[in-house]
Each structure stands twice: as structure tokens, then as C-alpha cells.
Amino acid sequence: MPSLEEEFFPSTPGKIKIHHSMNRTFHRCFTSTSTLFLWALFLIALTVSYLSIQGFVDSGNRYLRPRTHNPPNDYNDAIGGPQWEKQIRASGRIRRSNGLSVLVTGAAGFVGSHVSLALRKRGDGVVGIDNFNDYYATSLKYARQDLLNSHDVFIVDGDINDSRLLKKLFEVVAFTHVMHLAAQAGVRYAMENPHSYVHSNVAGLVSLLEQCKLANPQPAVVWASSSSVYGLNEKTPFSEADRTDQPASLYAATKKAGEAITHTYNHIYGLSITGLRFFTVYGPWGRPDMAYFSFTKDIISARPITIYRGKDRVDLARDFTYIDDIVKGCVASLDTSGKSTGSGGKKRGAAPYRIFNLGNTSPVTVPTLVSILEKNLKIKAKKNVVSMPGNGDVPFTHANISLARNKLGYNPTTDLPTGLKKFVKWYLSYYGDDRGKFINQ
Numbered sequence: 001m002p003s004l005e006e007e008f009f010p011s012t013p014g015k016i017k018i019h020h021s022m023n024r025t026f027h028r029c030f031t032s033t034s035t036l037f038l039w040a041l042f043l044i045a046l047t048v049s050y051l052s053i054q055g056f057v058d059s060g061n062r063y064l065r066p067r068t069h070n071p072p073n074d075y076n077d078a079i080g081g082p083q084w085e086k087q088i089r090a091s092g093r094i095r096r097s098n099g100l101s102v103l104v105t106g107a108a109g110f111v112g113s114h115v116s117l118a119l120r121k122r123g124d125g126v127v128g129i130d131n132f133n134d135y136y137a138t139s140l141k142y143a144r145q146d147l148l149n150s151h152d153v154f155i156v157d158g159d160i161n162d163s164r165l166l167k168k169l170f171e172v173v174a175f176t177h178v179m180h181l182a183a184q185a186g187v188r189y190a191m192e193n194p195h196s197y198v199h200s201n202v203a204g205l206v207s208l209l210e211q212c213k214l215a216n217p218q219p220a221v222v223w224a225s226s227s228s229v230y231g232l233n234e235k236t237p238f239s240e241a242d243r244t245d246q247p248a249s250l251y252a253a254t255k256k257a258g259e260a261i262t263h264t265y266n267h268i269y270g271l272s273i274t275g276l277r278f279f280t281v282y283g284p285w286g287r288p289d290m291a292y293f294s295f296t297k298d299i300i301s302a303r304p305i306t307i308y309r310g311k312d313r314v315d316l317a318r319d320f321t322y323i324d325d326i327v328k329g330c331v332a333s334l335d336t337s338g339k340s341t342g343s344g345g346k347k348r349g350a351a352p353y354r355i356f357n358l359g360n361t362s363p364v365t366v367p368t369l370v371s372i373l374e375k376n377l378k379i380k381a382k383k384n385v386v387s388m389p390g391n392g393d394v395p396f397t398h399a400n401i402s403l404a405r406n407k408l409g410y411n412p413t414t415d416l417p418t419g420l421k422k423f424v425k426w427y428l429s430y431y432g433d434d435r436g437k438f439i440n441q
């Protein structure tokens, strides 16, 4: 029979030596039954407290991990754990003097991925967050994530409504700025799924601003509003001071609500806020739900496209804005944001509150957009022209960008033919060049 001593301390070379003094103490302790009982109690208490700590960690991780799917690359293992924190810290590290440390929400999205990359390339710290929802193909979002990951930008798989997760992120990195691009986008989808707009664009925004307000130091916030806030406004071009109280879609209404909500956080808590009214942004790595993207897909597949037409058979038009111009506007907004004045939820003085149009200032009709695509693809589209249904669309957008020019040095340089050429090139390289496959079908 092995002795008690041998059972507790197996004769692995090196181990007994280290524990020799402990060994003697153990021996003395086990000399009476009452001490044995006390030791048993102690061990039980130790086990119980270990199990409850483990339970808390697990439930915490569950709470911090609202993931509904598994990304192909498991970037996010053990959210909240030491390895995770290390990745966040590394991603948020500033690599140039006077650089920024930016939390980018919606970083796996179209604009979010482009802005994240631009910031990283100039040496800013960037941490992304995205809930990878399936509003459109998640494969595209994961491909953008892969791209960012190859530039050492880490995207947390999480929802901005998860305040515990946001709190944790702010504890790990003292963000100087938040670039808030996470949103439920799309004008017409709001009739199908109204609640997702409230969830992301209203509740999510408040959840994020709550963390920003509490953070010490408070970050400056730049966020994506939309040209759709001009709604039924007929005065063109649209200027920031024009009416925005007649939204034509729930999407527009939630963006307008966002402008009001951010104003209160600026007013009460001293958060520096910049709202950017984007005008129909397009380009490589874009959103498949948008017309230029879905038209391209359908034209290549020889499927008919539907072109909406306004009252009195007037063509619809948009101030289509190329992604690189938008990125420059976003980065300039971060650079000029000015500081938030509060800390820990207390305002200490007035902070900037700004709104800018980021458009291209040259509206193009939808049929013209289609003919540019036809030219680039060298395929004729099959067109169905129908009257615009009452689905939240507006007939025309046109940005006055004087304010952004003045304050941000914003100067869009890409016209629609140039931008679409770049988009089509990217599309064919990303999805493969299937033209020809569908000819004569």
C-alpha cells in the first residue's frame, strides 16, 4: 500500500523536492480527526467557490457573445478572456504620433470596412465591432473581416445593444473616437422588417451613446445619418439647414431620430457629435441590396431588372457618391471633431455638434446608371420600367456640400462612370467573370 505521503506526492523527480516543507506541514495537520474534518470542509468550500466563479465566467461569456452563427475564422474565441483582451489591445494600439484610437461599429459593413482600413493604413488604432447579421450575404462580411484581419484590425463579433460588451471594450481601450456605422440600412426593407430598424438605429445608438457618455475620457462620436432625412423636401440641392421633418420611410425616420438623440447626448453630457448624411454610397465591397449592385448581378445573369419611374414618367435620380470620397469625409470628420467635454457621465462644458452632407453634387438618373453598367459589362440589360411603388423611395437627391467643403476640406473627385468602372472590375474579380455563361438564355 502506498503511504498517504506517497499518494499526495507521487515520486515524479523534481516535484517532491519542491514540496518538501509543505509535505511536512501536511503530515502534521492530518494527525487528528478534527483537523481532518476541518480540511474536508475547507476543500468543499474551495470547490464550491471555484464552480461558482466558473459559472459566472461562463454566463458572462454567453452574455458577451450574442453570436447567432459561426464565422469561418474563429477570431472571437473566449470573448472577454485574456487572449481576447490582448487582441483588442493590439488592434486599438496607436502606431503614429498624435494618432487616434477608434472604435468602428459596423466594421464588417461596406463603409465600415473601408474606413477601418484607411485609419489603420495611416497608423491609427482601430477596433471593430459587427453583429454579422444576415440582412445580406454574411460571406461578404466575413471576407471584409478577413481583409481587415490581414491588416491587423480585429473585429469583435457582437451587437451594439450589448452594453456589457461595450463596457468591456471601453475598459480595455481608451478610445479617443467612435466611428458609428453599424445600422440597419436600406430604404425599402423597412416595410418588411420595421423592428430591425428600431433595434439597430434607435436602441443600438442609445446603447452606444450610453457607454460613450460614461467613458472617461469620453470619445468624440462621428456617425452615419442619411440623405433620406430630407424626405419629401422639395427644395434642392439639399442643405443641412433644410427641413428634415417629413421622412418618407421608417428608415429615414430612424435616422432623423438618431440626429435628435445624438443632439441630446451632446447637450446633456458634452459628447462631441458629428452626423454625416451619406448620399447613396457605392463602390467595391459594396452592399448587395443596393440597386447598382443587384443590377450588375442580374445583368450578368441575364435576369430582368426593374427600374422605378416617378410621377409623370420622370426618371428617378440619385447623388451617387463613391466610397473613397466618403472615406475621406469620414476621416476628416474624425480629425476635426473636437473633444468631448464630459467624463463619467458629467458634462463639463459645451462640445461640438455638427451635421454634414457627404454627397457628390451631381445627381444621375437610374436609367443612366443602368447604361453605364451595360457599357462596362458589355451586356444589354433586360429592363422592366414600372411606376415607383409607395415604398419609402424619394424621387431625387442632390447634396449641397459647401459646409463639408468648408469645414472638412471635403472634395469628392470620382464621377459615376469612373466609380462604376472600379466597382465592376472588383465585382468580376470577387465573384468571378461569369459573363458569357448566360448569353442567349
Ligand SMILES: O=C(O)[C@H]1O[C@H](OP(=O)(O)OP(=O)(O)OC[C@H]2O[C@@H](n3ccc(=O)[nH]c3=O)[C@H](O)[C@@H]2O)[C@H](O)[C@@H](O)[C@@H]1O
Residues within 6 Å of the ligand: 185, 186, 187, 225, 226, 227, 228, 229, 278, 279, 280, 281, 289, 290, 291, 292, 306, 307, 308, 309, 316, 317, 318, 366, 393, 394
Ligand atoms: O443615400 C441614402 O441615404 C441611402 O442610399 C441608399 O438608398 P437608395 O438611394 O434608395 O439606393 P438604392 O437602393 O441603391 O436605389 C437607388 C435608386 O435605384 C432605384 N431602384 C432600386 C431598386 C430597383 O430594383 N429598381 C430601382 O429603380 C431606387 O428607386 C433609387 O432611385 C441606401 O440603400 C441607404 O441605405 C442610404 O441611406
